[in-house]
Amino acid sequence: MLRLLTAIDFAANKHRQQRRKDPEGTPYINHPIGVARILYEEGGVDDTAALMAAVLHDTVEDTDTTFDELTQAFGDEVSRIVAECTDDKTLPKADRKRLQIENAPHKSDKAKLVKLADKIYNLRDLQRTTPKGWTPERVAEYFVWAKRVTDGCRGVNARLESILDRIYAESIKA
Ligand SMILES: Nc1nc2c(ncn2[C@@H]2O[C@H](COP(=O)(O)OP(=O)(O)O)[C@@H](OP(=O)(O)OP(=O)(O)O)[C@H]2O)c(=O)[nH]1
Numbered sequence: 001m002l003r004l005l006t007a008i009d010f011a012a013n014k015h016r017q018q019r020r021k022d023p024e025g026t027p028y029i030n031h032p033i034g035v036a037r038i039l040y041e042e043g044g045v046d047d048t049a050a051l052m053a054a055v056l057h058d059t060v061e062d063t064d065t066t067f068d069e070l071t072q073a074f075g076d077e078v079s080r081i082v083a084e085c086t087d088d089k090t091l092p093k094a095d096r097k098r099l100q101i102e103n104a105p106h107k108s109d110k111a112k113l114v115k116l117a118d119k120i121y122n123l124r125d126l127q128r129t130t131p132k133g134w135t136p137e138r139v140a141e142y143f144v145w146a147k148r149v150t151d152g153c154r155g156v157n158a159r160l161e162s163i164l165d166r167i168y169a170e171s172i173k174a
């Protein structure tokens with residue numbers, strides 16, 4: 001479990017100059033820490049590798065962190081879970097979004113858990129406030145897209161899945 005503290009410190013350093021897209025400019029690190037909290041507290045997940053991967057899940061996608069660095073610091077399993085949760089930013093956005101839907105069902109159970117908690121955090125954020133520059137249409141499209149991704153991650157945690165069911169019932173208009 002102390003490895004989890006090391007991961008939190010690592011992620012906090014990597015994300016230290018980043019802010020969320022909300023109007024308040026919340027520190028980015030609130031997101032990965034919150035994703036790990038959702039996994040543990042709301043999903044009942046106490047697997048250390050999954051919780052560490054949750055904390056680290058955006059470090060490669062959004063900072064200069066490499067998978068080699070993660071493997072060195074935290075081992076193969078954590079690095080692989082993060083890899084499964086990392087979009088290829090060299091691809092056009094439409095391809096990245098499509099690939100998340102297509103690849104979701106093929107991910108490991110631990111990667112699916114991180115994906116479910118990541119989407120819960122982001123969807124709650126969208127219910128709370130609108131990111132800078134987002135139109136209502138873009139927000140609505142994110143809910144529909146996120147549902148397609150998380151539908152492919154089902155079967156790993158009934159509690160997280162029912163939280164998502166409620167969020168979609170509240171926010172996706174037929
Ligand atoms: N809802 C919300 N999202 C914010 C905010 N600030 C940053 N984000 C991040 O923005 C991403 C979603 O925005 P998009 O425009 O769809 O994706 P993009 O950053 O990949 O282009 C999420 O990345 P991600 O975690 O990698 O997840 P995802 O791309 O798999 O959804 C989310 O964490 C905020 O204030 N509210």
Ligand SMILES: [Mn+2]
Binds near residue numbers: 031057058118
């Ligand atoms: Mn994320």
